[in-house]
Structures are given as C-alpha cells and as structure tokens.
Amino acid sequence: MASKHGWIACVLFLVAAAAAKANAQLSEDYYDASCPAALLTIRAAVATAVLLNRRMGASLLRLHFHDCFVQGCDASVLLDDTDDGFTGEKGAGPNAGSLLGFEVIDRIKMLLELMCPRTVSCADILAVAARDSVVSLGGPSWTVLLGRRDATTASASLANSDLPGPTSNLNNLLSAFSKKGLSSTDMVALSGAHTIGRAQCKNYQDRIYNDTDIDGPFAASLRADCPQAAGGNDGSLAPLDVSSPDAFDNSYFSGLLYRQGLLHSDQALYDGGSTDELVKSYASDGDRFGCDFAAAMVNMGNISPLTGADGEIRVNCRAVN
Structure with missing residues (x-):
C-alpha cells in the first residue's frame, strides 16, 4: 500500500501537471466565481454515499469511465431512454x-441546482465524484480540470463497441485505450481501478472454468457461487481484488502476479505480454501506481x-433540457 507521504508527493506533482494542461477548454478554477461551493458540495455528498455503502465508491468511479469512453466525457451515460424514441446508453451490454x-449523481445535481442554477454540468459532477470516491477509499487525489458541458445525444452502439469487455x-485493451488517446501506461494504471469493486458471475464464469492462466484454488473458491450452467446465478458478485475489495491500494496488481485476476481482461495485463x-x-x-493512476484519470477526463x-x-x- 502506498505511503501517506507518497500520496502527498503525487498530489503536488499532479497539481503542476494539471495546471500545465489547463487551457481555454478546461481549467481547475472554472467554478471559483460562478459556484464557489460546488467542489465542497460534491465531496460531502460522495463521502456520505461511501460511508453508507463503501461499494458506491467503485460505482461512481466506473460511471465516469463508462461516460468518457463513449462520445467523450459528456455525461451521455446518465441519459434515460424516453417514450418518444430516444435511446440512451444505460441499456447497452456493458x-x-x-x-x-445514478441516484447519488441526482442528489448532487439537485443540491447544485439550488445553489447555482444551470451552472455545474453533469459531466463535471461525474469527474469530481470519481476523484472524491477514490480519495474516500484511501487513494490518491488529483486536480480535476473543469468546464465540460453535457451532451444532448447518447450512443448505445458506441457503448457496445468502445467499452473494453471482461x-x-x-491487444484488445491496448487498442481500445489507444483509440481514446490513452497510452499503455494509462491503460494499466486505469485497470488498477479494479482494486475496488465487484463483478457479476456472468463476466468471470468462463474464466474460472476454462482459462488456464488462473490459480487453481482461486478458481475453485469462486465456482460454488458461480455455477457453470448457463444462466446459473449470473448476478452473483465476487470482488475484483480479493485482498481488499473496498480499499484503494495496489493489491490488485499483486493478485495478478499470483494468477488471481478475476476477469480474463485483468489477467491479460500479466500473462507474458x-x-x-x-x-x-x-x-x-504503490506510490508509483497511485501517481500514474491519478495522471491517467486526468488524461481520461480530457477525452x-x-x-x-x-x-x-x-x-x-x-x-x-
């Protein structure tokens, strides 16, 4: 696990890096005048949500990722289907x-609309909530560049094609991230988000019965709650990081060294490549991972x-609207 001093050093570096990236598009002080309490409001709401349910931290981080990989970081993932034929991304396979x-984002948006009507975008809420979720679970912080606006469109087809699957x-992973302008280092670091959260049986079922690059006892321990029969307990959950599923640290990567990646796409990061x-x-x-993860989140947030x-x-x- 990373040291406290490591996180502090990482934060200082990332403040400088984010400032260097700031341009006419996004900036770290975007809401300083128009809604000065915006970031504090988001942080408090996220802290409360994670306190009530630690799994929510992983969920909010994943929302930001699934948003940015489809049309860019524009909150398209939040749009509901409508009766007049609009199809959002929530029903896409991934x-x-x-x-x-979604309900946490709704609460934050409601508060911000009361404070600063039509000022803070849903896309920026997702970006800040992702950062605050990581921090609330013991991970590093970074400066979130702000000023995104919200899409009026969504794409279920892009969600199905562009989000990397389990x-x-x-090669699939490197290609998917490269398509978004992200490096192989960004890809591996962002995959480290799987140090928190859980996956459904249907996403690791084939791996625990058919993959050969998996620790035997680890696979056996998962089979009881994830039977091989098609459709058998597909919704059963298993932690992506068996050592500390609700703490943001580097133990996910240690698990890969012992062939304990839950998903095929996890173990692909450490399989002779x-x-x-x-x-x-x-x-x-862990300090290097934390800093690289934070830098990769800044890069992803700029898609x-x-x-x-x-x-x-x-x-x-x-x-x-």
Whole structure:
C-alpha cells in the first residue's frame, strides 16, 4: 500500500501537471466565481454515499469511465431512454444491470441546482465524484480540470463497441485505450481501478472454468457461487481484488502476479505480454501506481469534452433540457 507521504508527493506533482494542461477548454478554477461551493458540495455528498455503502465508491468511479469512453466525457451515460424514441446508453451490454450510482449523481445535481442554477454540468459532477470516491477509499487525489458541458445525444452502439469487455485480451485493451488517446501506461494504471469493486458471475464464469492462466484454488473458491450452467446465478458478485475489495491500494496488481485476476481482461495485463513489467512495478511500488493512476484519470477526463457553445448544462442529469 502506498505511503501517506507518497500520496502527498503525487498530489503536488499532479497539481503542476494539471495546471500545465489547463487551457481555454478546461481549467481547475472554472467554478471559483460562478459556484464557489460546488467542489465542497460534491465531496460531502460522495463521502456520505461511501460511508453508507463503501461499494458506491467503485460505482461512481466506473460511471465516469463508462461516460468518457463513449462520445467523450459528456455525461451521455446518465441519459434515460424516453417514450418518444430516444435511446440512451444505460441499456447497452456493458452497462445494463451493472452501472450504479445514478441516484447519488441526482442528489448532487439537485443540491447544485439550488445553489447555482444551470451552472455545474453533469459531466463535471461525474469527474469530481470519481476523484472524491477514490480519495474516500484511501487513494490518491488529483486536480480535476473543469468546464465540460453535457451532451444532448447518447450512443448505445458506441457503448457496445468502445467499452473494453471482461473477455478482452491485451491487444484488445491496448487498442481500445489507444483509440481514446490513452497510452499503455494509462491503460494499466486505469485497470488498477479494479482494486475496488465487484463483478457479476456472468463476466468471470468462463474464466474460472476454462482459462488456464488462473490459480487453481482461486478458481475453485469462486465456482460454488458461480455455477457453470448457463444462466446459473449470473448476478452473483465476487470482488475484483480479493485482498481488499473496498480499499484503494495496489493489491490488485499483486493478485495478478499470483494468477488471481478475476476477469480474463485483468489477467491479460500479466500473462507474458508487454505490460508484465509495469504490473510488477505497481505490485511492488504503490506510490508509483497511485501517481500514474491519478495522471491517467486526468488524461481520461480530457477525452473530447464539450466546451464553449457545444452541448448544454442539464438541469436534470437524466434528460436533455
């Protein structure tokens, strides 16, 4: 696990890095004048949500990731389907029945609309809530660049094609992240988000019965709650990091060294390929992982933001204005 001093050093570095990235599009002080209590309001709401249910931290982090990989970081993932034919992304394969945390975002948006009407975007709420979730579970902090606006469109087809799946191999993963302008280091570091959270049986079922790059006793321990029969207990959950599923640390990577990646896509990071050395480095140096993860989150948060006159500031994160 990373040292406290390591996190502090990481934060100081990232403040400088974020300031260097700040441009006319996004900036760290975007709401300082228009809604000065915005960040504190989001932080308090996230802290409360995680205190009530520690799994919510992973859910809010995942929401931001699933948003940014489809159309960019524009809150398209939050839009509901409508009776007049609008189809959002919530029903797409990677999202249906597994994305959580929408109610937390709704509460934050309601508070911010009371304080600063039509000022803080849902896309920025997702970005800040992801950072605050990581911090609330013991992880590093970083400066979130702000000023995103919200999409008026969504794409279930892109959600199905662009979000990397649980059966992805290393080439699939590298390609999916490269398509978004993210490096192999970003990909491995962001995969470390699986140090928190859980996955459904249907996403690791084939791995625990058919993969050969898995620790035998580990696979056996999962089979009782995830039977091989098709449809058998598909909703059963298992931790992505068996050592500390609700603490943000580097033990996920240590698990990969022992062939204890829950998903095929997890173990693909350490299976004789180009990312093996980075996995070993993160397993032995939590501070390096924390800093690389934080930097990768800044990079991911900068994927195709809507700014200026593009998009809108939604009043309700679930619907266009």
